Amino acid sequence: MPHLSVCAVPPDFYHEGDLVGVLTTQPLDRLLDYKAPEGGCHLGAFVEVPLGPRKVLGVVWGPGQGDYDRTKIRSVIRVLDVAPMRDEMRAFLNRAADYTLTPMPAMLRLGTRAPGLGDPQSMRKIYRLGSKDPDRMTSAREKVLGVLRDYGGLSFTLRELAEMADVGTSVVKGLVKQGAVAEEEAPRDTPYPRLDPDYGGKELSADQAAGADALRAALRKDAYGTTLLKGVTGSGKTEVYLEAVAECLRMGRQALVLLPEIALSGEFINRVEARFGMKPAEWHSGVTMTERRRCWRMVGQGDAQLVVGARSALFLPYQHLGLIVVDEEHDSSYKQEDGVLYNARDMAVLRAAINGAQVVLASATPSLESWANVEAGKYTRLELTSRFGASVLPKMSAIDMRVEDVPGGRWVSPTLRAAISARLEKAEQSLIFLNRRGYAPITLCRACGHQIGCDDCDARMVEHRFLKRLMCHQCGETKPMPTVCPSCGAEDRLSAVGPGVERMGEEIEGLFPEARIAVLSSDLYGSARAMKAHIEEIASGAADIIIGTQLVAKGHNFPLLTLVGVIDADLGLQGSDLRAAERTFQLMRQVAGRAGRADKPGEALLQTYQPEHAVIRAILAGDEESFWKAEAAERKAASVPPYGRMAGIILSSPNVQEVFDLGAEMARLDAPLRQIGAQVFGPAPAPIARVRGRHRVRLLVKADKTAPLQQALAKWVGQFRLPTNLRMAIDIDPQSF
Ligand code: ADP
Numbered sequence: 001m002p003h004l005s006v007c008a009v010p011p012d013f014y015h016e017g018d019l020v021g022v023l024t025t026q027p028l029d030r031l032l033d034y035k036a037p038e039g040g041c042h043l044g045a046f047v048e049v050p051l052g053p054r055k056v057l058g059v060v061w062g063p064g065q066g067d068y069d070r071t072k073i074r075s076v077i078r079v080l081d082v083a084p085m086r087d088e089m090r091a092f093l094n095r096a097a098d099y100t101l102t103p104m105p106a107m108l109r110l111g112t113r114a115p116g117l118g119d120p121q122s123m124r125k126i127y128r129l130g131s132k133d134p135d136r137m138t139s140a141r142e143k144v145l146g147v148l149r150d151y152g153g154l155s156f157t158l159r160e161l162a163e164m165a166d167v168g169t170s171v172v173k174g175l176v177k178q179g180a181v182a183e184e185e186a187p188r189d190t191p192y193p194r195l196d197p198d199y200g201g202k203e204l205s206a207d208q209a210a211g212a213d214a215l216r217a218a219l220r221k222d223a224y225g226t227t228l229l230k231g232v233t234g235s236g237k238t239e240v241y242l243e244a245v246a247e248c249l250r251m252g253r254q255a256l257v258l259l260p261e262i263a264l265s266g267e268f269i270n271r272v273e274a275r276f277g278m279k280p281a282e283w284h285s286g287v288t289m290t291e292r293r294r295c296w297r298m299v300g301q302g303d304a305q306l307v308v309g310a311r312s313a314l315f316l317p318y319q320h321l322g323l324i325v326v327d328e329e330h331d332s333s334y335k336q337e338d339g340v341l342y343n344a345r346d347m348a349v350l351r352a353a354i355n356g357a358q359v360v361l362a363s364a365t366p367s368l369e370s371w372a373n374v375e376a377g378k379y380t381r382l383e384l385t386s387r388f389g390a391s392v393l394p395k396m397s398a399i400d401m402r403v404e405d406v407p408g409g410r411w412v413s414p415t416l417r418a419a420i421s422a423r424l425e426k427a428e429q430s431l432i433f434l435n436r437r438g439y440a441p442i443t444l445c446r447a448c449g450h451q452i453g454c455d456d457c458d459a460r461m462v463e464h465r466f467l468k469r470l471m472c473h474q475c476g477e478t479k480p481m482p483t484v485c486p487s488c489g490a491e492d493r494l495s496a497v498g499p500g501v502e503r504m505g506e507e508i509e510g511l512f513p514e515a516r517i518a519v520l521s522s523d524l525y526g527s528a529r530a531m532k533a534h535i536e537e538i539a540s541g542a543a544d545i546i547i548g549t550q551l552v553a554k555g556h557n558f559p560l561l562t563l564v565g566v567i568d569a570d571l572g573l574q575g576s577d578l579r580a581a582e583r584t585f586q587l588m589r590q591v592a593g594r595a596g597r598a599d600k601p602g603e604a605l606l607q608t609y610q611p612e613h614a615v616i617r618a619i620l621a622g623d624e625e626s627f628w629k630a631e632a633a634e635r636k637a638a639s640v641p642p643y644g645r646m647a648g649i650i651l652s653s654p655n656v657q658e659v660f661d662l663g664a665e666m667a668r669l670d671a672p673l674r675q676i677g678a679q680v681f682g683p684a685p686a687p688i689a690r691v692r693g694r695h696r697v698r699l700l701v702k703a704d705k706t707a708p709l710q711q712a713l714a715k716w717v718g719q720f721r722l723p724t725n726l727r728m729a730i731d732i733d734p735q736s737f
């Protein structure tokens, strides 16, 4: 798709009847011409325009091209009552589209995710629990009332409520008639209370103070810059970057703190409140539509000073953004893996560069990308070397599973068991870490050897005993746990093979019947809210032994925790992914970092069958610099990211022949790639070869760091016509290679 360029200096305002070029969220590859409405409109104005018989949302992107018959050009219907999109935001969307090779309409959709933006009707009324019971209860009605009860006190829009309850809007309307649900006028969006940058600052350690000074000085330059803030978990990074936020607020500019979705807890919001006296604006999937709408508008008016959010908060319409913090910058969940494929960390840097803002990338275990950027002099490195206060990094050691006596179907070694007992005696918490959801990863028929797989994906069905179902972790499909083998029909011969967290829960319960045990896994909760509430309860002491997936590795404080036991430290080292070592290193360090945060020293025990493996040794030695140097050397030798550039092309179709045929043709007609010295590998089955019934094939393109990869890719893929059912996704900087 061609770049939607506009003339160099478009006028700021268009008078009634002037031709304007409007970018819409509809999949069209050009701007559409309209006449400016009565009263005119600004460049960047959000508008409603007619398109065929429909009305669609758009943004005034520049002057019209004037290449249509002028008499047939229609007028903008109305200008929406929100602040126009700023130049920087339009530049950001353009550049992000160029980088990720995403069509502009899809990019604009990311920037207009405000509920009710194009639809004023939808926001007029809100709904909450009424005072009466309905005369007749149906399961649909039950669902609606259930949602309202679960979210006690909150109100929703009609569409939002119907969607959450998974019923039609008429069900809600029916309940309104009966007085069981109250319908009210929506209040005007209330502005966020002002944050006070001087409210609750802590007295900083010397290390922290130096870090905060450096960040404040960088902010006062009023120009772009990126700082990598490195420090072990508990070293006080959050306190330091909150000082940078404070300075940004003093300067009258807006700040954004990005967290991995999983870490967006009430705990963090409370911390912000303790620091600034008031809660910040929140933007993530756990926020109601009404709140999201308020956030989008207030950010656009400049009335939200601080946003705490997930990756999509990057696309809010900031008026004068001064600082973006990306906490846990190495986290792979910053990569959006469907729709527009982007890495929020990289987009944060791009956005800041355009806005003249500062970026702080915080992590205990930075990505190799960020290390390389520090090395290349692009980022400034700031390090907190000690843990805050008296706490120290946990002592790390391996448990060599080759010499431990563990009966079949059990996973806890005697050594780990003894360590847990010792904690129970001292009333301290232990965390047993296993990065596998469900009860058991494999369900095997002991009669015929069949393993139950998903019908639509190239994946095993995982037993979830809590839900009494088998679940595919690729597509989410579930089915009841069968009693006979679906392949040979044998009865009662299906057995669970391998451990998942639920099964670990059973084993630990057997070993420590007196202990209070909590299993933390995302499937065990009805909502994100319920999960967060439970985690907070556990953190304050409601359990003696916590069993969890990577959910617990991220972002939560467990002050009473002094032991971390990793059931299978080798898990992430399997497979051929070049990032496996980096990921395992990061995850293990992070999990271990959960122990001994307060003044009690912690210990981390890693069960492994390969204690001599280089990655395991590096984790135990805590020798990060040499781990990263070795990793960097390997990537350099293979010229893969961050020392080379890569792109993945994923072709998918229900027709396996078609994807391989097109893949082979693409590999053959690679002249545009060869022109820039790039190579193409494949087609090969994608890392997940079949998802939701679609066969997936991947081509990998590898180029030099400085090669104009996107241009060549656009030229290359532009040569091919895609069969109707075939989809192509381009993934710049893929997560696995
Ligand atoms: P990190 O972000 O590096 O994991 P935090 O900023 O969360 O570290 O700090 C770890 C703990 O130490 C938190 O409970 C925090 O409140 C506390 N802490 C950090 N710095 C200070 C300080 N200067 N004064 C008092 N407590 C602090």
Ligand code: ZN
Binding pocket: 454, 455, 456, 457, 458, 459, 472, 473, 474, 475, 476, 477, 692
């Ligand atoms: Zn599936």
